Amino acid sequence: MTPLLAELSAIAAKAFVAEGFLETLGFVQRSDRPDLAQFQCNGALSAAKPARLSPRAVADRIASRLRAVSIFSKVEIAGPGFINLDVRDEVLLARLLAFTADKNLGAPRTGESKTAILDFGGPNVAKPMHVGHLRSAIIGDSLQRIFRANGWTVISDVHLGDWGLQMGQLISEIGHRGLASVYFDRDFSGPYPAESPVSMSDLEDIYPAASAACKSDPSRLEEARLATAELQAGRAGYRALWQHFVNVSEQGLTREYGSLGICFDLWKGEASVEPLIGPMIADLKARGLATESEGALILPIDEPGDRKELPPLILLKSDGAVLYGTTDLATIMDRVRSYHPELILYVVDQRQHTHFEQVFRAARKASYTGNITELEHAGFGTMNGPDGKPFKTRAGGVMKLYDLITMATEEAEKRLSEAGFARDYPEDEGKEIARKVGIAALKFADLSNHRVSDYVFDLTRFTRFEGKTGPYLQYACVRMRSILAKAAEAGPAPEMRVILSTPAERALILQLLMLPSAMAGAEHNRAPNILCDYVFTLAQIFNRFYTEHHIMSEKDEGVRSSRLALVRLTLSVLTKGLNLLGIEVPDRM
Template identity: 65%
Template sequence: MSSLAGELSRIAGAAFVAEGLAEELGRVAASDRPDLAQFQCNGALAAAKAAKANPRAIAEKIAARLKAEPIFSKVEIAGPGFLNLDLTDAALDARAATLMDDKTLGAPGTGAGKTLVLDFGGPNIAKPMAVHHLRSTIIGDCLQRLYRANGWNVVSDVHLGDWGLQMGQLITEIESMGTAPIYFDPNVVGPYPEESPVSMEDLETIYPRASAACKADPARLEAARRATVDLQAGRPGYRALWRHFVKVTEVGLTREFGALGVKFDLWNGESSVDSLIPSMLEDLKARGLTEVSEGAVVVPVAQGDDKKPMPPLILVKSEGGVLYGTTDLATVIERVRDYDPDLILYVVDHRQHGHFEQVFRAAEKANLRGRAHLEHVGYGTMNGPDGKPFKTRAGGAMKLFDLIEMGKAEAEKRLAEQGIGADYSIEERAEIARKVGIATIKFADLSNHRTTDYIFDLERFSKFEGKTGPYLQYAAVRIQSMLRKAREQGAEIGAPAIHSAEERRLILQLLSLGDLMASAEEKRAPNMLCEYAFELAQNFSRFYNEHHVLSEADPALKAARLGLCALVLAVLTRVLDLLGIEVPERM
């Protein structure tokens, strides 16, 4: 760890070791009480507890050693044995200057040499993306950006839902429509038409109808199950039709992911592992890991110490079809084979926790996961103002695309209210509205802790005041504007130097970015990035309110302040980028 807190932890750790205590006790973190100190170390309390000794006595010994270190301007013992630490301004200035030259802005490098497979998005074929995909997409994309910034080799996979019962439902519905008989004629094995018999718009109406029909009529459901088995078994007409579904859907998905600025390395899906499934089943059976239960092939995953019933993972249904548990397990094999990852994260709705527990247990039991740690990164639901899952006014599921349009429209409204860009071109105004609208939605989503449900309130999220995406964009734009003016003046931009409490506070926060990125990674917690960005903007506003930069007469002081502004802008822009939020040139 090359961060400032890491450096201090090493110094304090050495002091603990010199006293015959554990190095980990020297962990130094930003102080909970900034009014008392910049940093704190609580190791003496923990040490005293373990040794049943007097915490203050231990703290005294550690403090005596720390006082010999030139980096500290203050070493104090407070309360029962807290060590309060301040650094000299010279030490902070030196590190700020280093940070300015560091393209990574202090990124922790936690992922050096490590590979992450990140499974998120998970849209379904023939269905438009609904808002619950929004969370997976936005959270997953943020993690993708964060892990990359931290040095991980990241392989992201959209993992389409393209192989399950819905496919059979669509196929049977289209068969009953009678509009594309060639795909159902058993005497035809191809070639089939290049042109899809259905458009995305068609599918959007066909799927709900098919789904409802299967719900209402057991015979229809049975037919859909059979069609699914036939599709998975390779029936040519079904495969051809299915390929049209996939192709047509991907066009729409590309549009929506593009609008959100989200990219995937792999456009794989459940179907991608189709060819791996027979050998996997054979292997598991040969090793005695499967059994037949009620006509289905399953892997028992219950353990003796389970506190709840743990059903087996079903690999093959009684009528012969496979489920997403089957494809998920095969996908583990594929990912281990192709990437040998250290970590596989699944960014999926927390309601599927039980499913992943089954899959992970099966992967463990069958020794399929290589060295990868498998983890379900769950998230809560996005709710409407009534606290129930977000719906349209008509009561249907809200589509992601419509939500994005709403965000953009709201941004346009707000921008017009503020009289922003009245003299800009229509194109630039639209571009600003796009960036602001996306920022509104993303920041609102990411700033909530991912595991809890949250209430989507566009009115509140789109405000330019308070903890919102647009506010942060504005803060960045304002600094850009100032630096532009400085350039026009030909002013010099130097290294930051502390001359005031506001500057000190700002520099301390800038120097903590690396630790923040490491914590956010460890907890898979985008909301920590949001919190940091907002605090940075606030700290900057305080500084900005107290110190005039462009009119500063002392050239050295002016250069240092401009340098600080430039560094704040760089860090703020970086954090927003990690959140997937773009900053307009002006607004």
């Protein structure tokens, strides 16, 4: 089915075309003035100037054509030339019926037969995930859900940071500590032990020490660089040790992402493209694209007419090691060959924007993108503490993601018990509710901000359960379930037939029908906050409906079952919207 706004826009577009104007002028949106109309079209205002007509004159012509279309109950011209539109109740009900019958709830098929690769997550091997990883995970996951729902074939890749300097730092630190000496013995011919010499908690201890050592001692940094280069050059013991790091880390990361309800199709990393790098470098050299400069191999990507100077992409450092730009470039080549995607979308910190500009240019320059693949960086802002600086623990250290989730869950648990919720539920269920509520608080707070702006991370505010929060939305769902359960007790559901007679019902139906447009808008702008606004508004409108119409005490059976049908539909729409944000809804609270 066509989203209602698209349907209305198409009708208006036809009217504009019939009057000799551009089709795009027919764009119809929800009215800014709900007191005046349900929908509005502003096309007449922009059509007027080039046509040397007054906006009212254009609006008159369009309006008279629209009046001939039976879908509208009202077509009015207001102000300088706005065309205000109301849709007939019968039409709303007919669209609602089709919407209800559609198992995809009218999802726009914008991604039909198209493939998108979503690159997000980007955790580092051997380092615990911290709050900095939260945004990429939450936003990326929501986008993958939205793209999939809109018909895209989505391939998500966690893209581990597993091939850079931090690997060399770890290896040399382990060497210094004298752990696992067999991996450092050049005469050892294998096989290496199957069991990892270090656990995840060992790594969590070793990495900060290694990092600190390299910072304070230049000779240690040099050692780490050498180890990195040797690892990349294929030194067997280092490779074996590295494989242990990766295996151990993946286990921890899977659990961590799992606790957030986030899945990836691919667990590739920078190292995955290692076999492609040699041939790629050779190819770039052969075609004269890569040149040597100050001992390093670079790929200049600046173009005439640039507003700013863009530094070249460094392919090989002077010590022969590769950088993440090199692996990113090879990864594009790999993805294009393997999947022929229409889009590769990177959900990565906005601070890396220049890096992606460099890599994208390099890919185009080297013709690695094929002719259909669009490369896009969907950057996001930083998460700051209440002081406006990057979020830290009280002690000033990096806040681990695991601890953060625990804090949110505990806070949720506290609030639930204060409010007397879930008091008589089994302990397991209570814990599960607290987990869902805590995660919902975190996710909704993050997603409801515009992607690119920084936001203040304030756990007290996030876990507050009033107002525009995840828990408010969950609570609305739970109330709907509760009504439906009561109704089911009272008897089997009668024939579902929606009657539209009150403003609260009309407002609810209109909002329900806007789901597809919200999904399309969120995809188009790569902006889950559009969907957040949608679900929040829906919940608000529902709560108004809920307050105004007491369903179970309604005497008229037809009206009661009609309203129950609306509750049922609202529940599925709200649940779906929350699902697209990666938020789970408990059965009861």
